[in-house]
Amino acid sequence: MHARLLVLHVLVLTLLAVLAVRLYQVQVVRGQEFVTRAAETRTRTVMVPAVRGQILDAAGRPLVRNHTALVVSVDRIGLIRMPDGGLSVLKKLGAVLDKPVKLLQKRITPCGPGVGKPCWTGSPYQPIPIDDKVNTREALQILERQEEFPGITAEVHSVRQYPGGEAGAQMLGYLQPVTQAELEKREGLKAVFSGVDLVGRDGLEYVYDDVLRGKPGLRRVQVDRMGKALGVEQEVPPVSGDTLVTSIDSRVQAVVEEALQHAMKNAPKADGAAGVVLDPRTGRVIALASAPGYDPAVWAGGISASGYQRLLSDATGKPLVSRALNGQFAPGSTFKVSSVTAMLRAGYPLKGTYDCPGSFMVGDRPFNNFHGIGLGPMNLHTALVKSCDTIFYRSGYEQWLKDGGLHPSKPPKEVFANTARAFGFGKRTGIDLPGESSGRIPDRAWKKAMWTQTSGTACKRAKTGYPEVADKARADFLKRLANENCLEGFLLRAGDSANFSIGQGDVLVTPLQLARAYAALVSDGKLRSPRIGWATVRPDGKLVKRIPVPVVGKLPLSEKERLYIKDALSQVPSDGTAAGAFTGWPMDKIRIGGKTGTAEVWGKEDTSWFASFAPTQHPRFVVVVMVSQGGMGASTAAPAAREIYEGIFGIKRPPALPHGRTASVLPRFAPDGTVEGE
Structure with missing residues (x-):
């Protein structure tokens, strides 16, 4: 019994000693640390989000604002x-x-x-x-x-508001919450993340996100043990994001959007359209539209699964995708400005005479003019005005033969393909928007690369055929084509070169690429990388910086040749293929130049194009319209372009741009950041 009591006493004393040591550690050794921690638990640090900067048009009107x-x-x-x-x-x-x-x-x-x-x-x-x-x-x-x-x-938070509704939705972009992956990946974002920030996911909101987002503030609040606020211990106010001034004119943007809607309505099978308006003197974008569009307000507060699928659905025309810079289409005869240039580079005389028969044999296959109509001898000027195909078929075929045909013995010059690249086709324009497509220039290297990727499927189909195709004649044709592609799909054929010369076959361009090429052609021959952003301005109205438009190339044309082509295009709306669309237009006051394009698409209606500029003497606008499955360029795209010019110059209604002038001076800002005069 005595031994047990002794053990118990020892145990109690040991526990007391351990407790005393622990109390000494807590109160003396780490006392200050725990005091600090206790104090910290009585404060809460809150990051205060900054007000996101506005996006304005060239006159200071809001394209995106906050409420x-x-x-x-x-x-x-x-x-x-x-x-x-x-x-x-x-x-x-x-x-x-x-x-x-x-x-x-x-x-x-x-x-x-x-x-x-x-x-x-x-x-x-x-x-x-x-x-x-x-x-x-x-x-x-x-x-x-x-x-x-x-x-x-x-x-209370600021929420994005879009005064123009659907106008320019793909161009403006939208906001979404910051993901954890972004916080880890984007340098500097985690340090300035407020906890409720949204970031740009597309369009201008994405490209200029760092400028627009601003810097969050800090508020350290004292709280009781229940978390109820007692007072503010420290406060650092947030810094609002800068305002982005663009070269877009919201009135012209609205005109283009309306014209595209009318064009699609007038072409029953049309499934999409795009419109681009550039200032050829500066390379700045005045309007960039794509149809069908959508209301960017759908992103506010989260989007439903059905709503998100609608934006990407083929049934609704994929309204989230911008056809102006992502859509890739065969350009048809609008591409002939590149082909004429290629002919000149290949040695064809500028003022020579060329026969325009109704049909031209490329190898053992006839390539026909429009409706098989022959137009007789003509010069290159008339070939553009009347859009003769057979002149270009012949030159494309001749250059293919000159390069060695199916089996060139030395590196081919490929003058048509290389000239097209010099016009900016086959590569991105570099516009300040994300996700731009590059188009396609199908030369010999491309053919070989495609064959490497697809020969396995072609060879398999050459054996199995197409039993799922009900039309026997069609199935037989597809099987023969598969066999041909299996054996010789890597070869650039004569027909490929002939089709290339008139912007058909495997050639693909975006509406923005075509507008950029025409802007260089009708201005100074310099190829520019288009810009929508014009300048950034601080919340107090002070200019931060202007956004330059870089020159990235030069057309392979002499000044004499460039003016010759421009002069030919100047007659297309009055005496050429677009004359019907511009009947009654006051050409004596405002002369318009351009080129129609009608590109065939297997199994679908033709793609309708019109690439244009005005006034022809000193162009201030380049307008390109594309309507997918719109039919002939003269019947759908050209009338839509006319409607855009009517809006710009005030024909039938007040002008979208007084006197047809593009903005050259930035809006004036008051000290509070508002636009003076608005």
Whole structure:
């Protein structure tokens, strides 16, 4: 018994000694550390998001602006730590906002495999905005009963607003939450991330995101043990993002959008259209439109799975995709400005006479003029005005033979392909927008590369045929074609070169590339990389910097040759293929030049093109219109271009641009950052 008591005493004394040592460590050795930590738990550091900069047109009118809204956000991490995973809080919140709990749960669920929209694409550690259309009464219910809504906040935020509706939606872009991957990947973003920031996902919002986003502020708030705010300990105000001034004119943009809608309505099978307006003197973009479009406001507050699929659906025409810079189409006869230049580089005389028969034999196959009509002898000027195909077929075929035909013995010159590249085709223009397509210039190297990729499929089809094709004649043709591609698909054939010369076959360009090429042709021969951004301006109205338009090349033409081609194009709307579309136009006051294009597409209606400029003497505008499945260029695209010029110059209605002048002076800003005179 005595031994047991002794052991118990020793044990108690040992425990007391351990406790004394621990108390000494806590109170003396690490006392200051724990005091500091305790003090830190009585403060909360809040990053205050900056107001995002506006996007303005060339006259200072807003293309994208901010408006204040009450936004309810959820701290998902805080909710899932609750015993019921925050379900009771979400039920109360759903009752206040009149939203089903399942929808709220979906909105705060991180996106991932098997998780459909709406879901949360941002960082899991930031508050998740779930409603940006909250009224004051709903917000007060949350704020006044904060103990019932832990992890729920209702604050005033700035929300993006698009005064033009659908106008230029693909060009302007949209905002989405910052993802955790972006925080780790984008240098400097994590350091200035406010926790509720949105970043640009497309268009100008993406390219100029760093400029527009601004710098968040800091607020350190003292709180009690229940988390209730007691006072502000420190505050650093946020710095608003800079304003982006663009060269876009919102009135011209609206005119182009309307013209595209009319063009598609008048061509029943049309499934898309694009319009580009450039200032050829500067290379700046005045309007950039794509149809069908969409309202960028759909991104605010999160987009549903069905809404997102609609933006990418073939059935709705993929409105999220900009046909102006992403759409790739055969350019048809608008491409002949490059082919005429190639002929000159190959040694054909500028003022020579060329026969324009109704048909020209390329090898053992006839290549026909439009409707097989022969126009007799003519010069290159008339060949452009009347759009004779057979002159170009002949020159393309002759140059193919000169290069060695199917089996060149030395490196071929490929003058047509190389001239097209000098016009900027086959590569991106470098415009200040993301995701631009490069188009395609199908030369011998391209043919070989394509054959390497597709020969396996072609050879398989050469054996199996196309049993799924009901039309036997069609199936037999496809099988023969597959066999030909299997054996000789790497060869550039004579027909390929003939089609290339009139912008058909495998040639693809974007409407923006074509507009850029025509701008160089009718101005000074210099190829520029178009720009939409013109300048950035601080919130106090002071200019930060101008955004230059770089010169990236020069057309392979002498000044005499360039003016010769320009003069020929100047007659197309009055005496050539576009004359019908411009009947009654006051050419004596405002002369328009251009070129129609009608590109055949197998199994579909033709692609309709019109590339133009005005006034012809000293061009201030280049207008390119493309209508997919629109039919002939003279019947669909050219009338749409005429409608755009009517809007610009004030024919039948007040002018979109007074006196037809593009902006050359930046808007004037007041000290508060507003535009003077607006």
